[in-house]
Amino acid sequence: MVQKYGGKSVATIDRIRDVAGQIIENHIEGVGLVVVVSAMADTTDELLRYAKLISSNPRERELDMLLTAGERISMALLSMAIWDSGHSAISFTGSQSGIITDDVHTRARIIEIRASRIISELQHGRIVIVAGFQGVSAKREITTLGRGGSDTTAVALACAIGADRCEIFSDVDGLYSADPKRCDDAVHIPEIDYETLFDLTFFGAKVVHPRAVELARKYNIPITLASSIHKEKRTMVKSKAMEGTNFVAISSQEEIFWVSTSADRKEIEEILNHLDKSRTNIRSPYLTDDGNLAHLSFWVLPEQADEVKKILDEGKYDYETQMVSLVAVSGYGIAESSEAMTTIIKILNDGKIPFAHIGTTNR
Template identity: 50%
Template sequence: MEIIVQKYGGSSLATPEQLKAIAQGIAQRVQAGKALVVVVSAMGRSTDELLHLAGQVTAGNHRREMDMLLSTGERISMALLSMAIADLGVEAISFTGSQCGIITNDSHSNARIIEVRPVRVEDELAKGRVVIVAGYQGMSYKREITTLGRGGSDTTALALAAALHAESCEIYSDVPGVFSADPKKVLSAQKIDEASYDELLTLARHGAQVLRDEAIAYAKAHRIKFTARKTGSQESGTAVGTRAGLRAVTSSEKRLFGAGCKAQDLSPPLLRSLVYAGADGLLLASDNLHGATPKNFVPVQTLSWVGQGLVDDPEAISAFLKMTEGRQAFWTETLGLHARFDKAFDLKRLLVLAHDRLVGDASEAPK
């Protein structure tokens, strides 16, 4: 049985019309033979409204009772969506976090998932039903209702995907993926087609709001591949996984190229670029770039990085290195960093590889 886990954010569930549209899409996937587990957030700004309501009643710090209150928002969403799906002739059942086996610590309002026991979810999937799960919540070993903090529905979806060995996990929101910057503030921001966990964590910790950093860290720890997509869109979104690979970065313009491309395939003006492989490659590059490059090299502060064109393919890395053979180059090694500078036609580039990423014919630096 191929299981797909989906998660829908509050902005995608803000109105009955939006909720019905999502139900239609789910019904179509079921008719195509997929087994679906759907995690939902509270509708629209329901959580904010509940917080405001609590503030009108008390100024105290009642964390347990706040968890009891705030967890109701997702329960409303799960019940309504389950009914909407059933009206389309598809069997569905809704579960709270505790009912679907999400076990957390006892830290109210900011709990962490300890384990997932999705026995009831598996039973219902075996019966051919769609399982709708209230995100953002679980139950402690003391059988207390807990919440996972803002953005906790993402973590719920990823945790269920791991426990169910799902074929895929799809995180839906009102944006078409992860961008290199906030597209509402930076007009030149680019959608990132593929990203590693570490790259996404870096973006999240510097203000990107598409995904919560705790959710990304959970995905990384459990090696869960997922996509961030826009609700109702056919666009592929941003794929997140272990693919760190090669990336190109330019200071003159944000143009990207793949590992095996030829110089004549690159459209000018691509004047300077930084390429790194693997999560460690970025850290090595940023920490050691000054010492590993000549004094007349482009100042590091003029470089920027963008998240596209990622590969995690040893053959592609080797092909990229072979492409530069026979041209003026030098190698240096500093603290495990290998750097190679090339000038080929109108292209200048620096390739930065973590030591353990040198592969094939490129495993030995030229003399």
């Protein structure tokens, strides 16, 4: 089994000890364990702050060297805590774990995992602790997978070692119909399918990263979403939902950067190529053609706004932007349901809530 513990789960020395105890309980039951850890809460942000104090535009290679230190601290402390409790553990960085990526710094993609060293340690009865969020390129450069990369690390390792399941622990006990920190009447969701979970995380739910969900769906890795602090509830992710329209949950982004541009087809192709090469994570791209010009719209998270504007400005493309909010309603069959769309529009009209765009995904 692979377990992943987020930053808040290992935020303090006491919490690291608690996590070590939880891991040991599973180990005593005879479960072979690979444990992926994030950096301690706020550590990555603090390291980024240091980088910005040194340089307004730090080199991405050096950012990767700096930011991977956070996960290395967590993995070593957790391994120490397990040893101190009388059990055997070993900690590995991403490169020591055999996580091979491409050579794009700060947003690398995993190419393969050479897990022989992990498997060997498991066969010797050790608990293996892996630093999430990081890997190594074929050029032997340290790389990072971008924000949420520890979730992706955990699912990828589960695929590589043939794990029965992947358990992802955070400070929230699974998935809710809305953010429980904002909505007192949010309902806990005990089961959900991959597709609906992907939509929720893609549009703002923070319980797991959408890259990890997509990878788990592709390789049919069972996922459990749970809390390492509040252990009463959890959410199981299954492969299929029952047929019929079924509302599940709402997710949101307080701000998104909406971009629209019109150009001939060749220029639109150039724009998309530039965005792809820079690994800009454009979302919900929509393209139409009126016979004269092609019209492209998409959105990105605010932290990528400057990157998008730079690409478009350097190409001297005409474009318009808006900062807007996004609310997503997710559930099996909603995209094909006229009833769901009618209900959404009625809610907006009754509440006199203005909107700029309503669309659906194909999931």
